[in-house]
Amino acid sequence: MAVLERDLATNPVSPVVAKGLAVSHVHKTYRSTVAKWGRKIVTSELSVLEDINFDAHPGEVVTLLGPSGCGKTTLLRIIAGLAQADSGTIKLDGNKVVGPSKDKAVVFQHFGLLPWLDVISNVAFPLKLDGIPLAERTARAERYIKLVNLNGFERHYPHNLSGGMQQRVGIARALARDPSLLLMDEPFGALDAQTREVLQEELLNILAKTRNTVILVTHSITEAVLVSKHVLVFSSLPGRIKNVVTIPPRSSDMSAAEARTSLERKEIERELREMLREHEGIQ
Amino acid sequence: MSGQTGPLSGKDPGTRMGLIEFFDTYPNVVRAISVVLFLCVWEIVGRRMDPIFMTYPVAIFRAAIGLIASGELLKGFLQSLVPFAVGMLISIVLGIAIGLAMGLWRIFEYATDPYVNALNAIPRVALVPLIILWFGLGVLAKIVIVVSVAIFPIIINTYSGVRDVRGALLDVGNAYSASKWQSLHLIILPAALPFIMTGVRVGLALGIIGMVVAEFFTAVNGLGGIIVEYGNTFQTAKMFVAIFAIGILGVILSEAAMALERHWASWRVSERNRQ
Numbered sequence A: 001m002a003v004l005e006r007d008l009a010t011n012p013v014s015p016v017v018a019k020g021l022a023v024s025h026v027h028k029t030y031r032s033t034v035a036k037w038g039r040k041i042v043t044s045e046l047s048v049l050e051d052i053n054f055d056a057h058p059g060e061v062v063t064l065l066g067p068s069g070c071g072k073t074t075l076l077r078i079i080a081g082l083a084q085a086d087s088g089t090i091k092l093d094g095n096k097v098v099g100p101s102k103d104k105a106v107v108f109q110h111f112g113l114l115p116w117l118d119v120i121s122n123v124a125f126p127l128k129l130d131g132i133p134l135a136e137r138t139a140r141a142e143r144y145i146k147l148v149n150l151n152g153f154e155r156h157y158p159h160n161l162s163g164g165m166q167q168r169v170g171i172a173r174a175l176a177r178d179p180s181l182l183l184m185d186e187p188f189g190a191l192d193a194q195t196r197e198v199l200q201e202e203l204l205n206i207l208a209k210t211r212n213t214v215i216l217v218t219h220s221i222t223e224a225v226l227v228s229k230h231v232l233v234f235s236s237l238p239g240r241i242k243n244v245v246t247i248p249p250r251s252s253d254m255s256a257a258e259a260r261t262s263l264e265r266k267e268i269e270r271e272l273r274e275m276l277r278e279h280e281g282i283q
Numbered sequence B: 001m002s003g004q005t006g007p008l009s010g011k012d013p014g015t016r017m018g019l020i021e022f023f024d025t026y027p028n029v030v031r032a033i034s035v036v037l038f039l040c041v042w043e044i045v046g047r048r049m050d051p052i053f054m055t056y057p058v059a060i061f062r063a064a065i066g067l068i069a070s071g072e073l074l075k076g077f078l079q080s081l082v083p084f085a086v087g088m089l090i091s092i093v094l095g096i097a098i099g100l101a102m103g104l105w106r107i108f109e110y111a112t113d114p115y116v117n118a119l120n121a122i123p124r125v126a127l128v129p130l131i132i133l134w135f136g137l138g139v140l141a142k143i144v145i146v147v148s149v150a151i152f153p154i155i156i157n158t159y160s161g162v163r164d165v166r167g168a169l170l171d172v173g174n175a176y177s178a179s180k181w182q183s184l185h186l187i188i189l190p191a192a193l194p195f196i197m198t199g200v201r202v203g204l205a206l207g208i209i210g211m212v213v214a215e216f217f218t219a220v221n222g223l224g225g226i227i228v229e230y231g232n233t234f235q236t237a238k239m240f241v242a243i244f245a246i247g248i249l250g251v252i253l254s255e256a257a258m259a260l261e262r263h264w265a266s267w268r269v270s271e272r273n274r275q
Helices: A001-009 A070-081 A119-129 A134-147 A161-175 A193-210 A221-227 A256-261 A261-280 B019-025 B025-049 B058-069 B072-104 B105-122 B122-135 B137-163 B167-177 B181-219 B222-232 B236-274
Strands: A021-036 A040-054 A059-067 A087-092 A104-105 A180-186 A215-217 A230-235 A240-248
Touching: A021 A070, A040 A215, A040 A240, A059 A070, A059 A193, A070 A180, A070 A215, A104 B019, A104 B167, A119 A134, A119 A161, A119 B167, A119 B181, A134 A161, A134 B122, A161 A180, A161 A193, A161 B025, A193 A256, A215 A221, A221 A256, A221 A261, A221 B236, A230 A261, A240 B058, A256 A261, A256 B122, A261 B181, B019 B025, B025 B058, B058 B072, B058 B236, B072 B105, B072 B137, B072 B181, B072 B222, B072 B236, B105 B137, B122 B181, B122 B222, B137 B181, B167 B181, B181 B236, B222 B236
Parallel strands: A059 A215, A059 A230, A104 A180, A180 A215
Antiparallel strands: A021 A040, A021 A087, A230 A240
């Protein structure tokens, strides 16, 4: 797509460092504390992530799949820099992740749009933070609004849009900085089933053009199989990676709708369901 | 049933509304009738009463023309407006600053909330003699009295507005690596603006009360001064002119504040309607 080639031209790919995401030995424990005589006393501990290791190569979609409360959202927040791990390291394109940064973008489950801004200002919001002049950021936001098929809605406010449209805005905003890592926290979890299917397919089309590295959190097996290269199956409490399942690439002549019902994929879904059931007994 | 709907050919002559339905549909007609009736009764009763205690609409209208022609009303109006405007400006700037600081920094909140709560709990009229003692009888005292009543709703609403900002919105700022300053003026302030505007509207209404009270107790001038002066000399009709002038000022300011509130907070109202 011509639009995105221009973005690539402004962010040339450096060939030297190891690209992609590397997560090694990440641990996280939640501690409840009470204050007593000026001291902080730990009353209970809950280990949510235990020795998490995985890599995501550039352009890959890696899905964190697991039951609610297995720590997958916590892991995503740690990668985003919104939470701190107790130990372990995370490297993005060779650089250690210490907090939020402009080469990562987050798509939130409840969209996280700023309700007082219209669609185009929401999409351009990260660019505004970067101090990019209005004319340029509007032009760039416009391209991503087209990419998510929202042209014509630039001047609408979030509260006038359906949930599916709001999440398209969320995706366009995340892509606006052309981040090397896209973090999606149950992005379609708050949508109804039909809208979810449409957006899953559109996400595939978008990623085919933008080629971002994506970490996707979901508890939908179908979603995991449809969009990802690797699925990391989590067990809960403490959250551990139990299995890594690689999904065979979809042949180019197969549409997303066909892939959804293909026998091969149904078989993988069945396997994943077994694995989850082994750990927790869900669905 | 064909189930078709759409514009009719325009030949429907309509059905006559009953009186109750008519009044229900046109509330302003009811209001107008009510006001006209009230003025008529007032005129009739007022003319029969001792002019020291009571006056009547025509006399008030005549007095108003007299006060406007002599320039007395305009002078009183300006005398009131200057301390009021300065006091409101100080209240808005300082109130928002203190409210923001309290909402943003817990420790600042703990250090200041005893004073905010205590001063807010004391009826400020009780402080007027003290304010006069400290600031005299001039414009300064009037400004201080206006600020003392108008600033608290602004502080308290700004504070609540900042505390009400959803963690999800702050997460957005963090995730997109907004600086502290960017989070403040691009996320926290716009999110708190509807609350702040409510505070300003309440502050304006209280500020007018403060203004009139100040004019009763300090140097007697302005619109409040006109009320005192003509009250003391039993010129009831002229007194009513100043009362109405204050009322009209209050209505205009509160309507203006509400219009601004609607303009800046429209997203919030529509968001609430959705839920």
